[in-house]
Amino acid sequence: MSKRYETLSEEEQQExxxxxxxxxxxxxxxxxxxxxxxxxxxxxxxxxxxxxxxGVLTAQLQRSIHLGFALAxxxxxxxxxKKDRGKKHRVAxxxxxxxxxxxxxxxxxxxxxxxxxxxxxxxxxxDFLIGLLAIVLVLEATRRTVGLPIMxxxxxxxxxxxxxxYMPGSLAHRGLDLDRLVQTMFYTTEGILxxxxxxxxxxxxxxxxxxxxxxxxxxxxYFNDLAILVAGRRVGGPAKVAIFSSALQGTISGSxxxxxxxxxxxxxxxMKNLGYRKEFAGAVEAxxxxxxxxxxxxxxxxxxxxAEFIGIPYAEIALAAAIPAILYFSGVWIxxxxxxxxxxxxxxxxxxxxxxxxxxxxxxLLIPILxxxxxxxxxxxxxxxxxxxxxxxxxxxAFSKETRxxxxxxxxxxxxxxxxxxxxxxxxxxxxxxxxxxxxxxxxLKLANGLLDIADGALLPTLFLTMIASLILGMGSPTTAxxxxxxxxxxxxxxxxxxxxLSAHLFVFYFGIIADITxxxxxxxxxxxxxxGGEPIKTxxxxxxxxxxxxxxxxxxxxxxxxxxxxxxxxYVIWMFLTAMFGMVAVGAGVVGYxxxxxxxxxxILAVVSGLLLIYPxxxxxxxxxxxxxxxxxxxxxxxxxxxxxxxxxx
Numbered sequence: 001m002s003k004r005y006e007t008l009s010e011e012e013q014q015e016x017x018x019x020x021x022x023x024x025x026x027x028x029x030x031x032x033x034x035x036x037x038x039x040x041x042x043x044x045x046x047x048x049x050x051x052x053x054x055g056v057l058t059a060q061l062q063r064s065i066h067l068g069f070a071l072a073x074x075x076x077x078x079x080x081x082k083k084d085r086g087k088k089h090r091v092a093x094x095x096x097x098x099x100x101x102x103x104x105x106x107x108x109x110x111x112x113x114x115x116x117x118x119x120x121x122x123x124x125x126x127d128f129l130i131g132l133l134a135i136v137l138v139l140e141a142t143r144r145t146v147g148l149p150i151m152x153x154x155x156x157x158x159x160x161x162x163x164x165x166y167m168p169g170s171l172a173h174r175g176l177d178l179d180r181l182v183q184t185m186f187y188t189t190e191g192i193l194x195x196x197x198x199x200x201x202x203x204x205x206x207x208x209x210x211x212x213x214x215x216x217x218x219x220x221x222y223f224n225d226l227a228i229l230v231a232g233r234r235v236g237g238p239a240k241v242a243i244f245s246s247a248l249q250g251t252i253s254g255s256x257x258x259x260x261x262x263x264x265x266x267x268x269x270x271m272k273n274l275g276y277r278k279e280f281a282g283a284v285e286a287x288x289x290x291x292x293x294x295x296x297x298x299x300x301x302x303x304x305x306x307a308e309f310i311g312i313p314y315a316e317i318a319l320a321a322a323i324p325a326i327l328y329f330s331g332v333w334i335x336x337x338x339x340x341x342x343x344x345x346x347x348x349x350x351x352x353x354x355x356x357x358x359x360x361x362x363x364x365l366l367i368p369i370l371x372x373x374x375x376x377x378x379x380x381x382x383x384x385x386x387x388x389x390x391x392x393x394x395x396x397x398a399f400s401k402e403t404r405x406x407x408x409x410x411x412x413x414x415x416x417x418x419x420x421x422x423x424x425x426x427x428x429x430x431x432x433x434x435x436x437x438x439x440x441x442x443x444x445l446k447l448a449n450g451l452l453d454i455a456d457g458a459l460l461p462t463l464f465l466t467m468i469a470s471l472i473l474g475m476g477s478p479t480t481a482x483x484x485x486x487x488x489x490x491x492x493x494x495x496x497x498x499x500x501x502l503s504a505h506l507f508v509f510y511f512g513i514i515a516d517i518t519x520x521x522x523x524x525x526x527x528x529x530x531x532x533g534g535e536p537i538k539t540x541x542x543x544x545x546x547x548x549x550x551x552x553x554x555x556x557x558x559x560x561x562x563x564x565x566x567x568x569x570x571x572y573v574i575w576m577f578l579t580a581m582f583g584m585v586a587v588g589a590g591v592v593g594y595x596x597x598x599x600x601x602x603x604x605i606l607a608v609v610s611g612l613l614l615i616y617p618x619x620x621x622x623x624x625x626x627x628x629x630x631x632x633x634x635x636x637x638x639x640x641x642x643x644x645x646x647x648x649x650x651x
Contacts, residue, residue: 027076029077044069048206048209048418069418073419076099104130116187120187144426145427150431163175164176200425204480211417236347245266245267246285260286267285272532286543293479296319302483309505312502315376317502443489451466525540583610606632613625
């Protein structure tokens with residue numbers, strides 16, 4: 001590329017991550033504690049790799065050791081105060097005590113497993129204190145790595161469990177005493193050591209490790225170059241580069257904010273330099289990066305939890321999520337295209353484009369991603385597929401001296417992968433507290449019945465209320481945690497109305513993710529605004545406008561589960577996909593106010609109506625939608641030819 005735009009340095013990217021992504025807010029350790037943390041992270045990864053190769057330990061052992069590693073490292077790496085993030089300083093004395101206590105908690109099950117199994121249901125004083133300590137450490141570790149929202153939710157659930165008889169109306173229950181609460185939370189697999197942490201200690205860790213190895217190959221920068229090659233010269237080229245690049249980044253990223261900072265550090269300055277509004281530039285990146293969490297195979301690690309919760313193989317979930325993800329990014333692309341044509345935003349010139357031959361010579365960097373998808377599609381276990389793909393990424397990196405991984409790179413990848421997993425481990429352990437309370441008190445059923453009562457048992461109002469609940473619960477929570485919360489609290493109401501489990505869980509998952517770009521708490525949009533210099537709330541609203549498809553698609557696959565490849569035929573799926581794409585075009589034109597030319601308010605309303613009819617999966621609605629769609633296009637060409645406008649460059 002003959003012309004390079006100024007991008008954010010690694011230090012600036014790290015500062016943004018520390019500001020908007022709690023999981024990135026680590027200390028810069030020095031001295032012996034720094035070495036202890038380094039070897040602790042390395043040992044954490046080696047333990048996970050070892051158990052994936054030679055066999056996972058029993059549930060309590062695997063999960064408690066995983067938890068012990070994570071908690072101890074969190075208290076060494078994450079300061080108690082936000083203002084200390086990213087600074088070089090010694091670890092506070094109380095954090096050393098917390099880290100030591102975490103080792104005790106993590107080692108309690110492995111050291112005393114026979115005694116704990118034999119006295120199940122009968123806690124000694126020591127058992128009680130260790131269990132209570134585990135709860136306190138998990139809550140504090142969650143606050144440091146993930147933020148206050150999920151910790152507060154967990155504390156409210158604990159209060160609900162302890163004071164059940166005093167709760168109003170149908171929310172009242174017998175209540176748990178502190179002894180039973182501690183027993184459930186740490187001495188069964190229904191609380192902290194439950195399914196969410198179990199998935200973190202197996203599948204999620206290895207996929208995050210795979211992502212860490214991919215980053216070491218330089219595939220992140222390659223995604224940007226490949227995106228420029230594909231979309232750079234089109235109308236609104238830099239914005240479309242951001243969309244394409246973020247979709248690719250989403251295949252390996254577990255965080256909307258991390259995706260924004262990684263991809264946006266390059267794409268946002270490029271858009272601004274070509275005259276794009278600051279808020280629009282930030283919104284394109286935020287909506288695209290958030291959509292990356294919806295893109296298989298990783299889907300922010302939530303797909304693994306979903307597989308465990310609803311008992312559907314991971315490969316089926318990833319395949320089912322593919323069409324909605326494509327529709328989402330198509331919707332963002334369409335709205336961006338119309339906005340670019342409306343405001344006259346140009347693409348990159350030939351001189352600004354990268355060398356095609358250089359980019360194509362590095363296509364081999366995509367082999368590990370293709371490999372893991374193929375391995376999963378063949379039915380290979382998730383852990384083996386991730387392990388083989390890690391090995392493949394190391395081998396593929398050796399194809400070129402420029403990308404070849406040294407022994408130091410491999411060690412760094414192991415350490416970075418473990419560091420990435422810390423926030424997920426804390427979030428899933430904390431989510432286990434919420435799940436444990438719901439299981440013991442029957443709260444999930446109570447909330448589901450409450451939602452159904454408010455909606456009078458009708459599906460559409462129930463979906464709307466569930467959407468609002470998921471957006472609220474998803475604000476400020478990482479992908480894995482918000483999925484656990486929304487699937488536990490919000491999804492049962494939809495399922496009770498006969499909606500398939502997969503449709504219901506993906507519905508709440510989508511809206512939990514979209515909370516990242518929905519004001520007032522829109523972390524992905526705010527981090528993009530910090531890069532662009534735009535106004536945060538306006539960037540959030542622009543992001544919501546660009547991601548309008550995300551508010552439509554979940555309703556599509558609830559009303560028509562065939563979109564998720566449930567009990568359907570391929571020709572019907574193709575028909576639904578095509579009509580939905582036409583619908584996205586019409587809705588996008590209506591939202592932006594531009595199609596082949598600027599359109600009036602009446603045309604905009606008709607376009608949105610046409611789009612919604614086409615998106616709604618029913619033959620008669622498709623027919624009416626197509627008639628309106630065709631009529632609008634014909635009318636535009638008639639007016640366009642009558643007025644003799646200047647020709648537009650198509651994108």
